[in-house]
Every structure is written in C-alpha cells, then in structure tokens.
Amino acid sequence: MSTIAVAGLGDVAKYVVEELNALSLPLKIVLLSRESRPWFDQQPNIIFRKTDYSVESLTQHLIDVDVLICLIHSNDHFYNDVHEAMISACKTSPKCKRFIPSECGGDIEKFPQHPEFYVPTHGAIRNLLEEQNDIEYTLFNQGWFMDYFISGDRSYLKRILPVWPLDLEQQTIRIPGTGNEPITFTSARDTGKALARLATTNTKWDKYIYIAS
C-alpha cells in the first residue's frame, strides 16, 4: 500500500484528494496543514497531521510517506521556507524520495522569469531541486485553471481577481500582453486527476510535466 502526502489543504488539494480516492487503489492519504480543515475530514482514507512546516515536524510526519505533493499557495518567503523544509525532510527520510513542489503555472521552461514575483520563490526552489540528486521531483504545470470561466459555486477554486483577467460579475476582461500570446487552460479536476496519477505511478517522472484539458 502506498502512502501519499498532500501538503497545503486549499482548493486544488480537494481535487487531488478526490481523485486519489477515485483511483480505488489501496492508498493512505496523509494530509498536512497548519490547521484542521473540516471539508477534508469527510474524505475516505485520510490521516490528518497538523504541521508548522518546520523540518522537525515534517520529518516526523513523513516517516511512513512515499510521495509528497505540495500545494502551498504563497508568493513570499513562506513558499521558500516550506519547500526548503520539505526538501530537507525528504533528504533525511528513509522512504519519502519523491516530491512534487507547488507550481501549477505555465511554461516555466520558455518563460522562467514570469511571473516576475516567482523568480525569488519558485525560481529559487527550482534551483535547489536541480542541485540535488537525493530526491526525484517533477515541476508540474497546467496553465490557467479554466474553472474561472464558470461561476464560483461550480468549482472548489476561489476567485482570484484581479490576477485572473475575467470578472464574471462585472462582465469585464483585462488581458495582459498583446492578445496574440497562446494560453493554456485546464480544469482543476484534470489537474487533480493528473497529480493523483503521477503520485501513484512507479514510472520515473520527467523533470517538467505539462498537461492541458
């Protein structure tokens, strides 16, 4: 039986947990968060572990874990602190040697400098992972979540205006760029399915994995 840990119990984590259970595999799902999140308590096969994301706490909580998926949503040093602690904990773990950091963005190979505020956070963690060989990892991206095209009550995703250019209530749109740049849209459900599959496959991961609905 595999044990998959999901860290950061927010919107995308709901899809990942549902899709892990939908695989109907013999799985344990360890949920890591700073606070108990009632929605997750109702899900089958889960074990909740409260953490402060310190190396000590993560080392203890990953003791029986095979794969760690991070879904923390942060654009400041908290992102670095959490990911650095996860990498350290995985390095010393006898078991947890597969790690998916929190990316879920766009084409980071062609455009590693976008968005600019990701360079000191996501960019630094990509470099840290690149420099080590102890942990297998993949940088998983799916473009924009297409859930923002539908009303909030039909998706677990909260609205992220003004980052997302389409305001359904005000019926306004503000597209960055020239309007000619290609954009990828993927449903959060498909992201959940893909992350669940990746976490449960024995096939070696590519360094970069992209999906699109």
Ligand SMILES: NC(=O)c1ccc[n+]([C@@H]2O[C@H](COP(=O)([O-])OP(=O)(O)OC[C@H]3O[C@@H](n4cnc5c(N)ncnc54)[C@H](OP(=O)(O)O)[C@@H]3O)[C@@H](O)[C@H]2O)c1
């Ligand atoms: N491409 C896109 O369209 C798109 C859109 C949205 C998100 N994303 C990405 O998808 C991934 C998951 O996002 P999500 O929407 O599921 O995230 P979320 O629900 O906003 O938050 C996920 C978790 O991140 C932690 N968190 C949230 N806000 C925080 C803050 N201000 N400071 C510190 N920690 C914070 C919390 O962890 P605890 O449970 O421990 O408290 C929370 O449960 C992230 O990588 C995010 O950047 C991509």
